Amino acid sequence: MKCLKVPKKEGEEVRNKLLEEDLLYKKGKISSSDDDQGLFLPLKDIGEKELEKFKEMGYEVVEKEVEERERIERNYEDLVDIPEELKTYLPSSYDIVGDIALIKLPEELGSYKGNIGEAILETHKNLETVLEDRGVHGKFRIREVRHIAGKEKTVTVYREHGAEFEIDVSEVYFSPRLATERWRVVKKVKEDETVFDMFAGAGPYTVLIGREVDVDHIYSVDLNPKAVKFLMKNVERNDLGTKVTTYEGDARKIAERLKVDRIIMNLPHSSEEFIRPALKALDDKGMIHYYEIGEESEKEERLQKLLSEIREENLEVDVKEEREVRTYSATQVQMAYDLYLEKT
Ligand SMILES: C[S@@+](CC[C@H](N)C(=O)[O-])C[C@H]1O[C@@H](n2cnc3c(N)ncnc32)[C@H](O)[C@@H]1O
Structure with a gap:
């Protein structure tokens, strides 16, 4: 072979x-x-x-001759020790961040959380901890977690495309589910650009772009002091100290001081509050990667409203690509729009 x-x-x-x-x-x-x-x-x-x-x-x-792998993957649902009638409530998937698994559990499984955690540990020998994922809340988009099995910890090291991230899953937003979307954006960034990562979190966009593209500079902001602590660690961990400037504060304020070629706006529940400051930070032309979450049935309406708001600022705007990043709820979706803008 x-x-x-x-x-x-x-x-x-x-x-x-x-x-x-x-x-x-x-x-x-x-x-x-x-x-x-x-x-x-x-x-x-x-x-x-x-x-x-x-x-x-x-x-x-x-x-070269290549040996076939044995199939060792087992399903945690087959191993878990819970009454048969409750098995229907078991989630079919969970997230893995480094050596921590995060699982959302319905109320019905309340008394069996430990057993479920143990079964997940049994399935993945490289996992150390299983946490219950109780959702992302507040302006810092922090995940509420509870320990259910394995070592009691919330800090881990996650790897993506050769980059390493230290993350406390209870202190800074992070989602491994966005890896494909991040890489799609990384591939669009061009040499010598200046990039503004408005809502940087622990720095996944910042670090992947910094490692992959010979950009001029990246300015990365977060309002959550704990997120900035991990952002700074991850910039250092990936040897990007000279390429990245980090700020703790409101992205709207930092935007006033910058002129950049590309902006990443990954705060999908409230991006519209930040579009005008973002437009001010953009040079005469450039690209905004805009994320938003809302009712799927109203997404075209929201997009048209956004485009007219941009045009009011005397800018030409072209939607270069649009992508449904994920289904957010039964009726809501997360969308990504790559907006190319130019001063008229
Ligand atoms: C959805 S998370 C995205 C983090 C990161 N880009 C990622 O992909 O993992 C949004 C981040 O925006 C930060 N944030 C919220 N309001 C902000 C503001 N006004 N200025 C800067 N950052 C803000 C939150 O603390 C959070 O870390």
Whole structure:
């Protein structure tokens, strides 16, 4: 089978890239080279053309025997010790942030939380802790959590696209579910741009952009002092100290001091309150990645209102891309709009 040979220290990053482009043969085991310095990443049966990019990056494609992985994944629902009639209430999914699992539980399962936590720990040997996720609240968008199994802790290290984030899941907003959306935005950022991450949290956009693109500078703001503590740690942890300036405060105030090419507005419940300050911080032309949450049936109306508000500021606006990021509730959706703006 064809494998991509990569240095061990670049293994995780390249594996993520292959996964992203659907080139990795996931059922094959990854093996080490004889000198233990390299890894062989098994590839799907694809043409040479798809691999051109990886070859240009200096990686070799080699023929190698690949062992199939055994199927070890088990379902926590099969392991959990609860009465049969309650099994219907078990959530089919939960989030994993580093070595912490976060699960939302309905009231009916109240007395069995511990058993559920234990079953999740049993399913994933690399997990240390299971927390009950009681939702995101308040202006800092902080998740209320309760310990249900494993080690009592809320701090973990999460990895995404080769970047590392230290996160206290009870002190700063974070969602692993937005990884695809973050990467979509990262891929749009161009060299030498200045970027304003208005609601930076623990810094996922800031750090991924800083690592992936040779930008001029990133200005990152959060109102939550604890979020800024993690933002600063993560900027340092990923060696981006010279590329990023962090601020604790209201993004509206910081916006008054900046002129940038690209703005990320990830505060989807109240983005509309921040659009005018954002427009002021944008140079003569540039891009805003605007997020919002609302009734799906009214999304076009909200978009048209936003566009007319922008036009009132003597700006031309073009919706370059729109994406439904996720379903938020039975009737609500989270939308992403890439808005290209230019002064008229
Ligand atoms: C939905 S979270 C997004 C965090 C981060 N961008 C992410 O993707 O994980 C929104 C963040 O905005 C921050 N925030 C709320 N109001 C703010 C304001 N007026 N100025 C700056 N940050 C604010 C919150 O503290 C929170 O960390």
